[in-house]
Amino acid sequence: MLAMRPHAAENTEILWDRYGVPHIYAADRESMFYAHGWSQMRNHADLLLRLYGESRGRAAEYWGGDANLQLDRWVHLNGVPDRARSWYDAQDPRFRKYLDEFARGINDFAARNPAAISPDYRVVLPVTGLDVIQHPLRVVHFGYMGSRARMTNEVNTLLKGQRASGAEEPDELAAGSNTWAIGPARSASGNAMLIINPHLSWGNTFYRYMQVHLVGPDYDQVGAPQVGFPVAVVGFNRHTGWGRTVNTIDTVDFYRLTVEDGQYVFDGALRPFERETHTIKVRQADGTLGEERLDTRRSVHGPVVYDENGTTIAMRVAGLDRPKMLEQWFRMGEARTLEEFQAALRMMSVPMWHANYADDRGHIMFVFDGLVPRRRVRDFQYWAGVVPGDTSETLWTDYLSFDELPKSIDPASGWHQNANEPPWLMTLPQVDRSKYPAYVAPTGQALPQMRTLRSLRMITEGPKITYQQLVAKKHSTRMELADKVLPDLLKAAAGTEAAQVLARWDRLTEADSRGAVLFQMFVDRYFSAANGGMASKLRVPYDPVRPLDSAYGLADPASAAAALSAAADDCRAQYGALDVKWGDVFRFASGTADLPGNGGPGGSGLFRTIAFARREGNKYYAASGETIVCAIEFARKATQRAECLLGYGNATQSGSPHLEDQLPLMAQKKLLPVRREKKEIEANLEMRERF
Template sequence: MKDSLFLVILIFLLSCSGKKPGYENEILWDTWGIPHIYADTDSSLYKMMGWAQMRNHGNLLLKLYGEARAKSAEYWETDPEKDILLHQTGVLDAADKVYTRMADTDKRVLASFVAGINAYAARYPEQLDARYRKVLPVRPLDVVYHTFRVMYLEFLIARNLRPAREWSAGSNAWAINGSKTASGNAMLLANPHLPWNDFWLFFEAQLIKEGNSLYGTTLVGLPTLGIAFNENLGWTHTVNTLDNVDYFEISIKGDSYLLDGNYQPMDIDSATVWTGSERLLVQKKRTAFGTIIEERGDKALAISWPNKDGVLDPISQWRAMGEADNLEEFQAALDRNALPLFNVLYSDREDNILYQFGGHVPKKNGDWGKWQELQTTSSSKELWDGLYPAAALPRYTNPSSGWIQNANDPPYTSTFPAAIRPSDYASHIAPNSMGFRPQRSAKLIMEASNLSLDEFIALKHDTKSELALRLMDDFEQLKTATRDSLTLAALQVLTDWDGSFDAGSTGAVLFHRLIGKLGVSGYFAEPWSPEKPLKSPDGLKDRRIVLEAISQVARDLVRQLGRLDPAFGDYFRLKAGAQEFPGNGGPNRLGLFRTVEYAAGEDGRYYSNAGETYVCAIEFGSTVTAKAILGYGNATQPNNPHVGDQLALMASKQLREVWYTREAQESNLERIEKEIEM
């Protein structure tokens, strides 16, 4: 009787507390250095998220927040250019406005996140470099500054500035429904491509609270997961082909600018940037055409970018996306349209798949081509007329094909038969084209059927160059156009090769050098056509030019390496931290779905520095199953064992199991941290 009474009392107490038996606010760190964070409130959840990011990326996180304050020159005596731009373009002003307007619930999330950051720094100051500790304490506003610095200055503004125009954003994504899978379950592939350093780095984590277990990744320094899945649904992003940064050359006279025939006063204020030796006064001059970033005589260059008024909050949208339980709730989160850019691809356990061309897309006067140029004007007709709502942008669900892909191509080539058409939208929203990597992506997924999750993953690891495959018949024909023995030998290497960029591939180095000389376009006789999206461009316009390039590259290769057919992995290497392996995968421009960018080293080899970062493949069945990898590891902090610890898996084209359940986490446990101890 007493035992029965005790059991009733225990059940009553547990129900009153709202906790399950054994439930605590804690972090279960697995053996890959991934935190699985259990919490009973959002405050505890995000406090532990801040703590976890500090454990794995403390120095980097503090550096990023110092830079986002526009104080990198003051703290570390660096070039003040980025500090000046953050003020001059109005990025920090917009962040201030967003934070002021944030809902109290979102402010509490930020406050909790920075409380965890500061608590870790107070507990383990010796783990942090002294030069970065000067950023402490971190404030909630710093998180918003960092978000806006990355999203607006780096993703949008910087890639449009002349010095950064060679920067190439990339990502792959697939969403397929049960018509393409063996199980009848929908699947999703998340595969972003970004540089392997600094503010581009991802942090992988799981956020678990009552009713929601969200697993995925975010950029270091952000509190919310940006690419993620829960038991019911998941989404990923790719950088999309939107144009929401424009430059205007305008006429000025003193502190006035010409608008519709009359000079109007600029809105002017200033900020101060400190360097190690002087104070710089940064003037912020605003016009209807945007903020002035350069003046020459009676002309000025003004830059226009979205959300300068600070109305749209990307942090709260990502949180709403992660808390959605079904397609309707997820679409409601997307309708906020608070993310400044990104395509969204989505799958769920109800067998729905979705594509959304997201972002702050301005309404403009004119077509896509016009707005790729500098606008020399004083007319108000060229001003943006607000932003399109999400519902007016390219979007669809459940195409008849059963699949959606995106590899940074425009929305109109995301499935075949096409679910949407360019004529359905204003021409300045997006161009209509399809590069070689998107073509490879579409061919791989459209031709597949009856896929298991492992087969889906194997398909993702395809290393063939679509550009090389397109040129193979031309290489064969070129053999009849030359008698030069070395050129013929080079052509034989190319035609014996299968187009793959694997470690042992013997034609990949030669082809890589050839395209480095020729470029990826300009020599095709037939241009890309929307009528033949997966078979164009094609044919050679001038065989002589290509033969000369092959001849020169062959001679250079023999002189430098002693042979025409070196193994790709001998000279192209995967490297992260102290880990190094023969490379596989290759540059985006060559049309590889497995994208890895390499930079030349001083030893004549090439080393990975961008491309494949986070890869996650998810199947939404009665229970969710996933495999993933973060190639460079989930940490950057010195002496952390997880710097580069996943690179061996990446080199062997493997993903690791995602330990989504408590049972799996406890079976692969490295440490437990309790919130009460933090």
């Protein structure tokens, strides 16, 4: 296919492989960004334009509806459009040009392929470099971090008089991930290896990933941007790579204000609010546009995000003063050495996520990365709740430096791992948390998710790990919680049919595993938060000094047996048998494909983490969990070995053949070889586009 090329340099081309992955070869970086924007439109045009419309704060204007109006209010309340303009102006001129070219690629695709875009979403066109900045700003700072859901949770906790949880055990549907790095001391080949394995929602949301291969001057990266992002947020080049996990970093604080006579109290004096009025347009059912007035107030902390029944709350979000988040990710992607990667991290503009690094020189590094506010008082637990807003003692204005963040470089253990727990278990022996301020992260004293313990157990098994073992461990469906409590449960329920089924069970959640459904129904009933959670029900409490030799058994076997009996009744009523296959109940679906699933909840100790939360009848479908999975072995004197899979497919656009083509491979726990050389790509070519 030959495309017109008013913006891309001559000889720029996109080689589309058979799984819808674009391999972009560009003569200059501007053209690389242009072709990347074009590529995202081919695979995700409707989703990308919808996300950009939402990030403008104009979703209700374009499409109407209460949900869109709520979203627009949040965008304008937090000043996203104005902040985006200041961020755009603050970019390095060369990098700003890259963003403009990404936008031009989007617009040119739309101009040349109008029929490929749903009429509902054409209203967003044209887009600009400002949109390319504004969307990631909205997603990261007010989607991941300062979200409406988080505000609601914090305020409800305050109003109910509850103590903040400290978020030591992430929700299975919350943004999460796994990542491993294996150094030469642990690697059977002597080469460093890396697992990239983020867990996010599967739907058509801002969490959606797309795999891309970008080749330009001094740039050759395989990575995964979120749709609408012009740069990859995880990935690897021919020398280095990194994975990420959501870290237990507190980048958002909520302040309770004391309001008197329309002003707020701060350090003993009254201060006026900064006030603004916004007009939000709202499309009505008949197609006409109505208007809603939104009056906003800001204290020294940030915008007032809640004001009801005498309770006034302002929100402060870290990183709004660090406009080069996208450039930092780009610099991370081009780094060829540990020192260059560290230099990229020192930009301190990406506000959250662990960075788990490996390279072809055998270095591995793990950093509790992000912008930790430099606080004056108290510990993490204190800051996890709403704090007083009437004193400067709680107002932070700076962040810890890169050198002050918890990290590990080339540890004697030869490995790093994380599954969203606090950073102290990134390797063993544990990182000494006494060297860091108490507000940096939770203490690590509480029972972590069973997924973390499963990760630690697998990475410490055996003296060395081969590449094949790395991939097999990544796909492990063994349930750590079953290993910890099933012996006691079988004794307590001896003689019952349920115990007989569980005794025969392989403790895996493979598609044909029998007994796993029954056990998970028992777990959901007995260890639920509503029933007191897990830690108090274990016979041997969790010991953070001995994480793998504690937290097991049942403290009250009789009550556990009763819960199993009730779970067995439910299982029999829903499925007609206690030994129903896991894959008959838990399913993978994308496009028109509907396949038996494997893996399961991280809370039950599945490293192959899938949250089957979408229910249809008595079946449950994957709604979150495994997204892009990559396994890389770096080598200086040999060819890099790398395999990846994006299970839900590399496209969302209606009619694409890539909505479901990777799902069968996911069901088989297979990865696809990463093809980097043109000859290999051309042998597996679906389409070529030249500019």
